[in-house]
Amino acid sequence: MSLPNGQKPFDCVEVRFKNSRKEFFRNSENLSLSIGDVVATQAKSGHDVGIVTLTGELVKVQMKKKKVSAEDNGLPKIYRKASQRDIDIWQKCRDKEAEIQKRAREIAISLKLEMKISDVEFQGDGSKATFYYTAEDRVDFRQLIKDMAKAFSIRIEMRQIGYRQEAQRLGGIGSCGRELCCSTWLSDFRSVSTASARYQQLALNPQKLAGQCGKLKCCLNYELDMYLDALKDFPSPDTKLQTEKGVAFCQKTDIFKETLWFSYKNEPANWHALNKKQVQEIIGLNKAKKKVASLEAYVVDIPLEEKLVFENVVGQDSLNRFDKPKRRNNKKRRNKKRRPNKNKAASKNG
Structure with missing residues (x-):
């Protein structure tokens, strides 16, 4: 334009x-x-x-x-x-990075340094190399720099990065099957806490909530605002309903269906589904020091979702057709057992 x-x-x-x-x-x-x-x-x-x-x-x-x-x-x-000469030098340096990274890790292990050298980046003219590393605590790498400068004959720069920055630089495939957000389009790292998983009613399983960097997944924040907006006028999960039949506790909530499941203190296994407006109505009556008769009068019927069953409209063979036992082999075995008996009978008659 x-x-x-x-x-x-x-x-x-x-x-x-x-x-x-x-x-x-x-x-x-x-x-x-x-x-x-x-x-x-x-x-x-x-x-x-x-x-x-x-x-x-x-x-x-x-x-x-x-x-x-x-x-x-x-x-x-x-x-x-x-120029072509600049590109040739640059490409030659890029080809050496994997070998130098391996050698640098060996030097760090020999010095017993608690650090992980995750990446090496050469400058375009090949005069300097930047080593990116991750570590839990502060590391004294002065001797490491001396040994690497002597081994590689270049200027060394050490740069510490976090575990998320390491995953951003290295890239990879997430549990969703797509490339990591941090290495494709995510430009900044917002703090992610377990409260994000609690608001979205996710199980606090570290193996499922953690990404390749070992920290909580960045995608836990993507839908958090929508959940927080839906929870503004939603009853608290700690809500207790006072009824003449007894006190009812909240067992489960479905934010987007606006449904809450309550059970009596004496019957924890028997759940009753109530609408959000009905729960708010009962809470209002309890604040006015009034009790409802029972939860059964407010129960909402939730229709069951029909499961789609595969229909063989093309006339395909069954997938378990090879699992059926073969009958021909059994017939052959029976015939073999009968033959010696016939021979014995013939010898007796003879």
């Missing part, structure tokens, strides 16, 4: 590096860049190589979202479009 007359294109672009790491750079040379171009960018020392992922006015929107000022003079610059 062409810009209006007299308006200059936005001079900042978004560049992606390894594992979806994105940064903003200023196009001070007014290069004609488009999405997918490989560029050489400014680094603290030397240069780095990345891929342009966003240009134009959309970069301004992303910078505002990430709280990065477009007028900041300290933004790094884009030097040039990457």
